[in-house]
Amino acid sequence: MYLPDFIEIQRNSFNALLKKGLIKEIKNRSPITNIKKNIELFFYPELYQLNPPNFTNKTAILKAKTYACKLYIPVQLVNNTSKKIKTQWVLLTNFPLMTKRGHFIINGSPRIIINQIIRSPGIYYQEVFDKKKKRKYYADLISFRGTWLRLEIDKKKAIWARMKKTPKISILIFLQAMGLTNQLIFHSIEHSDFLKNSFSDEENLTTTEEALKLLYSEINPKKEETSIKSSMGQKFLFRKFMNPRTYDLSELGRSRLNEKLGLSISKSKTTLTPHDILYAINYLIKLEHGFGKIDDIDHLKNRRVRASGEILQNQISLGLIRLEKLIREKLKKNRKNIILQNLITTKAINGALREFFGSSQLSQFMDQTNPLAEITHKRRLTSIGPNGVSRETAGMALRGIHPTHYGRICPIETPEGPNAGLVNSITSYAKINSKGFLETPFYKTFKGQIQKKLKPLFFSAEEEETKILISSDLNSSKFYFLPKKKIPTRFGTETQQTKKDQVEYSAISQIQMISIATSLIPFLEHNDANRSLMGSNMQRQAVPLIKPERPVVGTGLEGRIISDSDHALQTQFTGYISYVSGKKIIVYTIKKKKNLSLNLQKSTKNSFFSEYLFPKKLKKNSTNKIKKNPLIKRNTLFIEIIKNSIKKNEILLHTFQRSNQETLLTHYASICEGNWIQKNDLLADSSCSLKGEIALGKNILIAYMPWEGYNFEDAVLINERLVYEDIYTSIHIERFELEIRDTKFGLEKITNKLPEVPFSQLLHLDERGIAKIGSWVEEGTILIGKITPIKKKSLIPHEKLLYDIIGKKTPTTRDSSLRAPKGLTGRIIHVEILETKNLPPESLFEGPGRVHIYIAEKRKIQVGDKISGRHGNKGIISKILPRQDMPFLPDGTPVDMVLNPLGVPSRMNVGQILECLLGLAGIFLNQQYKITPFDEKYGPEASRSLVFSKLYEARLKTGQKWLFNPNFPGKIQLFDGRNGKCFDQHTTIGQAYILKLVHLVDDKIHARSTGPYSLVTQQPLRGRSKHGGQRLGEMEVWALEGFGSAYILQELITIKSDDTKGRHQVINAILKNKSISLGTPEAFKVLIKELQSLCLDIIVYTRKASKLDTTFLDF
CATH class of the missing domain: 2.30.150.10 (DNA-directed RNA polymerase, beta subunit, external 1 domain)
Structure with a gap:
């Protein structure tokens, strides 16, 4: 079955940019001239050259660099006055390169350019209904680049032209300003009487000059009429619609316009002409008279896709416009000796590209949770964004x-x-x-x-x-x-x-x-579309497990996803595997095939083995396997030729790399030493694949039954086997960064000599002050030792004496080390020392300036983690049960997971039932199935027939009669693990493919006793990242007021919240058994200050023994 390459959309678009787009954009800006037009700057983009990048994409990620190459272009400077010509290669920009996998690496982060689907250039007629249900027509002229124009008919049947951020203009003024006479306008339009509605007494114009003046005065109503000239209107129209540099319909837009309006204008004419507007109005009037048809804007013939190459081309165009302005400003000075390199700067285009990758809606942080997430992100279409x-x-x-x-x-x-x-x-x-x-x-x-x-x-x-x-x-x-x-x-x-x-x-x-x-969802046709939507989205959130497993019930697309995403490693040549380790594979290949004709063996493989690949130790053992001709002598020349035709290829494996979502990216070798491989054979699996097929989850035994309420409302009960046997254990790699800064008291320093830190806490640090690779770290462990200079403390005499007696010096630095955050336990797997950015160039410092530390953390499945099937059947783990207490099958096998049966009928995702039953049959028959969705084409009830026939086959082959009971097909009698008794009802059980999702409880759960407070209100910050807490909100106050709990409420809004003095005094009061004094909340003080800032004289007084003290409280 034909299937296209899944990432070719990204690659083809970028290739088109390199072959055509880049050349076209630079050509559009050539030549650049000064005001006097005596100096011209010519670009020759056809000859551009790209230098290879300074580092690989893996190095770019580790070093936090951009994977880019230098773009050089020949530039010619012509001085028409002195007749001098200078030609030179000039660096235009650092051009970001797309990797083989279809993404970009910007500042060490893999990023994606999303495909945008927008309106195709051309003209579109639409209708709208006003409040009185009256129909109105309008036409939109959409350009590839430049201003969009709308032609509309109002209630009085007058036609107006409208542009963005400008007042509407009468269509007759607009046409006359474009050079058409009244006579031509009225003769060209079929229902010309309709145009009389667009006339007004003031607009009885005779010449184009008058129309241009009126046009400009309507666009700029604040400008005095006496100062307006016709040339101003002409410039405005030229800039908006007739200048190829600022307005472009594109060939596609021109052909669409010609087709719709019956024009025969050349495709090379990509700007607007007066006839375009005239015939557009003619069609609009026809619609008003019941002829013609409106366009369906949602029809895909009217919508086109802007892929990554075209989006980048637009940014380069923006950068070139900026560059042109800079060059014109430099040429204004008109110096005699102009140096080309000083004239052209890389800042303009680099800045435009940096802005795009950093802040555009179409440039996104790549989703690397698993290969499916990555490949789906690259095939995404969005209607949102610029021009969307x-x-x-x-x-x-x-x-x-x-x-x-x-x-x-x-x-x-x-x-x-x-x-x-x-x-x-x-x-x-x-x-x-x-x-x-x-x-x-x-x-x-x-x-x-x-x-x-x-x-x-x-x-x-x-x-x-x-x-x-x-x-x-x-x-x-x-x-x-x-x-x-x-x-x-x-x-x-x-x-x-x-x-x-x-x-x-x-x-x-x-x-x-x-x-x-x-x-990838089997039995998709048996699911409600809403649940299939959830299933599609949640497969992209599945985390890679340490023991990947393919689904028993698949759809046949699993292999293509891994091969096209380029996560697994496939060989590009035929050869012999001589060495395999966790870091590299060595393959020997035949370099020159013509030399093999000298060999006497019939098989290339045999000659290869005998003459070169077997070491001397194995020669005796191998001779009986290889046929040789004893009559021919093997001279030294022959052996030498064979040796020269052998090439050694080292293939490096990615080991324990961090993804954008902190999941594991690694390779596991899938071949053994001594194997012969052919081209495109699998060399290594990824962290999410097995035998070249995507493996996101695990096949586990599930049962649909209630269990003591622990699986109520999408809660899930699991067997402790999943924890102890690392069935759902995943590895996550976190990156921590530290950079030294220049403070007002001096430079910070990374060191292992930290003030007032016990020696036992520094044992795992190396001589630079960085934790050693392989160190085990827990919460609070020092990862990077750092000291920050502080202001020297001025000591009073008795303090100075005390310091002298103890022999201690006044501290000039404080410990500001990077420590492992709360809840982290793992092992340091990599340390990367980077260039320092934020320090002044003249500052000299010892040791590293910026450090990245990578820590691998193993996470077992636990209560609170989210799991899901492929059918939108998601849930949260509520209890982990000992395996002996789990329900078990008639053969004694305990169930791995218990799901709620009420989650199936209301959600209408019956595909999960068919999947788990067929999976059960597959486990007992030792078979794997590829079920293409929509299999009802082969007959009615095809899915159910297949599942029951396979269950029956499993019953016959294994002799386990309980596998298929004709009275309860698909159901089995289960036993309670706690007492060994049968359950009252037969239960649906099966092998389902269940995924562990990236929504892990370790990343979500949060508690706080004390922590940071907001500076103004003195209330706790919000959010887990800031170690925030919960505020007592307005509705909670109402609830306590309703119960009349005055003292509890008073405590909650004072000392437990933002009464700064009371917070410190309350502990002393409790220890000394004194009554707690309540002060004024900080929020109340802020309120008073806010009211005072509004010039309201509001003052708070203290009241003592029924007398009002005239002194007010100063906050």
């Missing part, structure tokens, strides 16, 4: 599913929440063509036979409109003939019943209409 829509204004029509989405945009995979329908995923088979439109493949159908032997054809939504199509879930005969009865087909956006001979094309796969993540 906003969450607030996007309506339901935009978020909904359109018929043209079939085979292009997945109807299931989208986020929950405000981005629902705005952020989507590209389907498994979809591609993006050169114009940016999504295409999906179809097989040709001829006289009722699907031509599966021919190559599939790719159609865009526009090409598909005129064709009669069928979906792939129709069952065909052995020779691909369709059934004789009428079959459901699709023509345009409508469905109909058609004879088989009339069908033109057939979809190629059942999973053609869904995304990759959704395609």
Whole structure:
């Protein structure tokens, strides 16, 4: 079955940027001239050169650098006055490079450029209804780059032109300003009487100059009419719509405009012409008279995808505009000796790219939780962003599913929440063509036979409109003939019943209409779409486990995800494995095939083994395995030729690397020494794969039954076996950073000599003051020793005497070391010393300036962790039960997990039941299944028939009659582990594929007794990261007031909250058994100050024994 490369969308787009986009943008800005036009600067982008990056992408991540290369370009400076010409190669920018896996590395962080789906350039006619249900028409002229123009008809039937942030302009003024006469306008429009509504007494213009003046005065109403010239209006129109540098329809937009309005303007003319506006108005008036048709803006023929290359091209264009301004300013000075290198600076384009990667909505921190998350992130489509829509204004029509989405945009995979329908995923088979439109493949159908032997054809939504199509879930005969009865087909956006001979094309796969993540859900067709959406999203949140395991019930796409994501390691050549370790694999390959003709053995493999690869020790043992011709002598020349044709290849494995989400990225060698490998064979698995297939979770024995209320409402009961046998144990790698700073008392210093720190706490530090690799660290352990200089304390005489007696010096530094945070226990696996950024260049310091420490932490499954199946069946672990207390099967096997049966009927995700039953059969039969979704094409109830037949087969082969009971198919009698008695009812049990999600309780749970307070209100900070607490809110105060608990309430809003004096005094009062004095809360003081700042004379007085003291309290 044909499947495209899943990451080719990103790679192809970046390749197009390097081959065409970059050259086009630089050409648009060449030449740059000064005001007098006597100096010209020419760029020759066709000859540009990229220097190789200074380091690999792995080094870029560790060193917190950008993976980029230097872009050089030949530049020619021509002085028309002196007739001098200078030519030189100039550095234009540091150009970020895309890695082989389709992402960028910016400041050490892998980042993704999201594909954006926006309106295609062209003209679109739409209708709206006002409050009185009256229909109004308008047209939007959308450009590839530049100002969008709207033409609209108001209530009085007058036509107006409107641009962003400018007042509306009468269409007659606009047309006359563009150079058209009244006579031409009225003769060109069919229903010209309609234009009379756009006339006003003031607008009886005769010349273009008058129209240009009026146009400019309407755009700038504050400007005096006497100072307005026609040239101002001309410049405005030229800048907005006629300058190729600022306005671009693109070839696509021009062809769309020609097609819609019946024009024949050349495709190379990508700016607006007066005739474009004139014919656009003509069509708008036709719509008002009931002719023509409005456009469906949600149709995919009207929406195109901007991939990473095009988005970067726009940023480079922005950078080049800035560069042009800088060059013009430097040329203004018109110095005689102009140095090219000083003229062109890298700051302009570097700054534009830095801004984009750092702050744009389309540049995102890559989701690296697992390979599926990464590959899905690279295939994401968003409508949000520059030139897109906003969450607030996007309506339901935009978020909904359109018929043209079939085979292009997945109807299931989208986020929950405000981005629902705005952020989507590209389907498994979809591609993006050169114009940016999504295409999906179809097989040709001829006289009722699907031509599966021919190559599939790719159609865009526009090409598909005129064709009669069928979906792939129709069952065909052995020779691909369709059934004789009428079959459901699709023509345009409508469905109909058609004879088989009339069908033109057939979809190629059942999973053609869904995304990759959704395609991994077996028995998808038996689930409610909402739960499938959750299942698709939660597979991307699964953490890599230390013992990966493939699902017993898969869908057949698991291998492609790993190979296309490039997480596992595949060999690029044929050869012999001579060495395998956890860090590298050595492969010997044949370099020159022609030399092998001299060899006497028939097999390349045999000659390779005998002549070179076997060491002398193994030569005797190996000779009996290799056939040799004893009649021919083996001279030294022959052996030498063979040796020269052998190449040693070292393949380095990634070991214990940190992902963006702090999950583990590593390689496990999957081959042994002495093996012969062919090209594309698997060398090493990743942390999320096994035998080249994605492995996100574990196959465990589950039961659907209530258990003492511990699995009520999505709570889950698990067996302690999952903890002790490390079934769901994962490794997480955290990175801690420390950088020395320049304080007003001097530079900080990283050292192992820390003041007033016991020697026992410094044993694991090396001579630099950094924890050694391999050290075990716990909460509070010093990771990096650092001292900060402080102001020298001035001592009073008796303190000075005391210091002299003890022999102690006045402290000039304080300990400011980096310590392991709360709850962390792990081992240091890597230390990276980096360049220091924030220090002045003249400062001299000893030791490292900036350090990264990587700590690996092992996390077992525990109460509070979130787990999930692939069908949206998620839950939180509520109790871990001893294995002897768990319900057990008739053969004595205890169940691993107990789920709530009430979670199935209301959620309508029945696919989990079919999966767990087929998984049970697979475990007993030692089989694995690849179940493609939508298998009902093979017959009614195909899924249930398969599951029951496999269970029955397992019963026959194993002799375990309890596996399939015809009276209770799929159910088994379980026994209570606590007393050995049978449960009252038969229970559904099976092997389900359960994932451990990244929402771990260790990252969420938080408690606080004391901690930091807000500076102004003196109330606890909020949030786990700031070690915050909970505030007593307004509603909690109401609740206590309702119960009349005055003293509790008084304590809570004073000494337990923000009474700063009372907080310190309360402990003394408790220890000395005195009454607690309550002071004034800080929030009350802030309130008084706020009121005083409003010039309200509010003063708080103290009252003593019914007398009012005239002295007020000063806060």
